[in-house]
Amino acid sequence: MLLLRHPFSLLAICLLVLVGVLRSYSPPAPLGADVPNVVFSAVRAEAILRELLAENLPHVSGSPQNAMVRDRIVAQLESFGYQPEIQSRYHCNPMFGSCSPVENIIAVKPGEAGEGAVLLTAHYDSGWVAPGAADDGAGTAAILEIARMAAEFPSFENDIVFLITDSEENGLIGADAFAEHHPLFPGVKAVINLEARGVTGPSGLFETGEGNRRVIRMFADSVERPYGSSLVYEIYKRMPNDTDYTVYKRKGVMGVNFAFAQGVAVYHSAIDDLDHLDMGSLQHHGDNAWGMTKAFAERNLDSVVSGEDGGYIDVFGKWLVHYTVSITHGLALILGVWVMLAIGLAFRKVFRFRQLRWGLVAVPFLLLTIALGGYLLSWPLGHWPDLHPLEHPSPWVGRLALLLMVALAGYTTLKLFTGKVSACVWLVIAWALVFILAMRLTSFMPTASHIALLPLALFALGSIVDLFRKKSAAPLLVASVLGFAGASFISFYHFFMLDVVMNFDQSLFRAISLWMMALVVMPMLLAFVKDRELTWQPARWLLVAVLGACLVHLFIPGYSSERPRDMTLMYSEVEGEASGYIVLESIFKRHDRKYAEGHSFEMQELNSGQLGTVQRPVREVDSIGLPGIRIEELSAAMEGDGFSREFDISVPGDGQFLRLAIPKTAGLEKAWVNGELALDNSLESKHKRWVDTLQVMYPEDGKVKVELLSSSPDAFTMAAVTWHELPGILIAPFMGNWPDDARPYLYGPRAEKIQEYEFGAIQAVAVPP
Ligand SMILES: [Zn+2]
Numbered sequence: 001m002l003l004l005r006h007p008f009s010l011l012a013i014c015l016l017v018l019v020g021v022l023r024s025y026s027p028p029a030p031l032g033a034d035v036p037n038v039v040f041s042a043v044r045a046e047a048i049l050r051e052l053l054a055e056n057l058p059h060v061s062g063s064p065q066n067a068m069v070r071d072r073i074v075a076q077l078e079s080f081g082y083q084p085e086i087q088s089r090y091h092c093n094p095m096f097g098s099c100s101p102v103e104n105i106i107a108v109k110p111g112e113a114g115e116g117a118v119l120l121t122a123h124y125d126s127g128w129v130a131p132g133a134a135d136d137g138a139g140t141a142a143i144l145e146i147a148r149m150a151a152e153f154p155s156f157e158n159d160i161v162f163l164i165t166d167s168e169e170n171g172l173i174g175a176d177a178f179a180e181h182h183p184l185f186p187g188v189k190a191v192i193n194l195e196a197r198g199v200t201g202p203s204g205l206f207e208t209g210e211g212n213r214r215v216i217r218m219f220a221d222s223v224e225r226p227y228g229s230s231l232v233y234e235i236y237k238r239m240p241n242d243t244d245y246t247v248y249k250r251k252g253v254m255g256v257n258f259a260f261a262q263g264v265a266v267y268h269s270a271i272d273d274l275d276h277l278d279m280g281s282l283q284h285h286g287d288n289a290w291g292m293t294k295a296f297a298e299r300n301l302d303s304v305v306s307g308e309d310g311g312y313i314d315v316f317g318k319w320l321v322h323y324t325v326s327i328t329h330g331l332a333l334i335l336g337v338w339v340m341l342a343i344g345l346a347f348r349k350v351f352r353f354r355q356l357r358w359g360l361v362a363v364p365f366l367l368l369t370i371a372l373g374g375y376l377l378s379w380p381l382g383h384w385p386d387l388h389p390l391e392h393p394s395p396w397v398g399r400l401a402l403l404l405m406v407a408l409a410g411y412t413t414l415k416l417f418t419g420k421v422s423a424c425v426w427l428v429i430a431w432a433l434v435f436i437l438a439m440r441l442t443s444f445m446p447t448a449s450h451i452a453l454l455p456l457a458l459f460a461l462g463s464i465v466d467l468f469r470k471k472s473a474a475p476l477l478v479a480s481v482l483g484f485a486g487a488s489f490i491s492f493y494h495f496f497m498l499d500v501v502m503n504f505d506q507s508l509f510r511a512i513s514l515w516m517m518a519l520v521v522m523p524m525l526l527a528f529v530k531d532r533e534l535t536w537q538p539a540r541w542l543l544v545a546v547l548g549a550c551l552v553h554l555f556i557p558g559y560s561s562e563r564p565r566d567m568t569l570m571y572s573e574v575e576g577e578a579s580g581y582i583v584l585e586s587i588f589k590r591h592d593r594k595y596a597e598g599h600s601f602e603m604q605e606l607n608s609g610q611l612g613t614v615q616r617p618v619r620e621v622d623s624i625g626l627p628g629i630r631i632e633e634l635s636a637a638m639e640g641d642g643f644s645r646e647f648d649i650s651v652p653g654d655g656q657f658l659r660l661a662i663p664k665t666a667g668l669e670k671a672w673v674n675g676e677l678a679l680d681n682s683l684e685s686k687h688k689r690w691v692d693t694l695q696v697m698y699p700e701d702g703k704v705k706v707e708l709l710s711s712s713p714d715a716f717t718m719a720a721v722t723w724h725e726l727p728g729i730l731i732a733p734f735m736g737n738w739p740d741d742a743r744p745y746l747y748g749p750r751a752e753k754i755q756e757y758e759f760g761a762i763q764a765v766a767v768p769p
Contacts, residue, residue, distance in 0.1 A: 374511020
């Protein structure tokens, strides 16, 4: 049958695959400043970044701090021999209803042919509270290091445009300004964008343009350490996340988008600084970007877009398996039929239909037990401990609990069904399921079909070897072992992939990612235990081990000073109300309860400033009477078949931020800020809005002219929020016992003023005859 001399050899294969997969999820070692000038060095890039972020302060676009960073980038480019240009304008991105000053930095290395340009881009602005060393200082520094290297090269075929954008964080405003207004943009035929959603981990290819078949092949050929999977791309497409590349992609420009995504607790937090940035991630960013830059720079850019997409997955960060989607259907059919035939031929004499019935009970039993185990473990591993929603700082014990649970489910299945289900029956059902999965994937998500195709292909390959071992007592042993290696690879790859998109409260999905491995290993185990007497003892030990791991996991803190929880002290008041509030803001709603109780914060419904409410822990204080905006209505009239309102807003002196919220009942179609189209609701976006918002940063001279075009003449209430400096004295009493594992996140400390303003109905005026 499928007799292995030792089932521990399966464990060894499993561990080898695990080590390989872990290599995928770790960045390369950073290269020192001693490597040749034409090799990317993270140490040199870090030195550049250290200079850019000398003060280690946030530098939101429009701020004086950001102007300093801008000047330093310009100086760097000049020192490499470029003549950088600054694209300067006050711009709005109508996809997000967001406006801010923009100072994009552009440098060009002209090509020989000059027929198309490669755009290498990252953004230099940061969020409100993060110094932005990873997001997107790493991308910026990588591009500067590449600009330095490129300057040492003779001209490439194509132009290379280095674009360090501004105001990405506020809604891709700099990228939109470049695409809408810069004369270089129409020549851009390929984009390389560098981003971060954490501070460590490998830099992976997570997005491309439509028709990426050729670009995927270029990626496979041009980078040392490819990391990425087309399933991640499918997931990203469905997530409400965007980067600068979104702007160019919507205009049909081909591109590759790289990001590192581990250490997500630090992302957009006050400690996204140089001390927390992984130099390996920076190295990987640079290697990827430089590899792709050279590839695009020497290629006819008119031929980079294919008629179809490719699927891909990296193997151990070493090779990239990639395929054209159009072949997946045929390939699945051929491989599936082959595998089923191989199994049928090898076992035609021992196959018993009677056992098939037990098999149809046993296989679902195993899969459901694993799912149930994952579901149950989500309490001790996820719901009970206090955890970040996305990533655990010390995940190994939790992972071990899940792996042991799968072993327990496997052993229980063996114990219950040995003698009733033969190895060959399980083999038939297991690989039939993989075959069915392959066929489903090729029709519904063809770029993810490698999930089933890869194990099928390895099994098929092994079956050829088995053909030459005809007399063996274990037909299809090589096929089974190779198929198992493929299945473990797929299982582990996705088990770790889920690490940075969900925490252990979603253990059900983590457990399901191990299905394939468990399913495929069983025939070999069934064959091994066939004539052995199994006892319940190992199951008991496994259960104790699972519970023990859960217990240990419960004692591991879910936050640390290196992977902090998000917690910000801010102040909020609503105009006309006598009291204001010190708010303990946690965007993920996971504030430190002990701290909150210690300072007598109590949960309360607050005005969210977006015509709704939000639950936050607060301390009520006397209103400090922040200055507010003044609105002067200029006109309200019917215009075509819509209704237009114009008004002027004066923003108080220190106002750096203004957000208007307009209810959906107003039927807003478009909005203009200072004559610029600021919001266009007809544009398709990944974001679903419950309320329309207009965000204006650093308004020029504190004056904003707004025009709204809506489909309804009805009256409505608009909410306006302005941000002001938070008086230190307000929060000083609350700084005692500030938890070491908590950091301000996203918007950071601020004093917020909320005002509401009524617009009357527009009277439809009868046109005089
Ligand atoms: Zn970013």
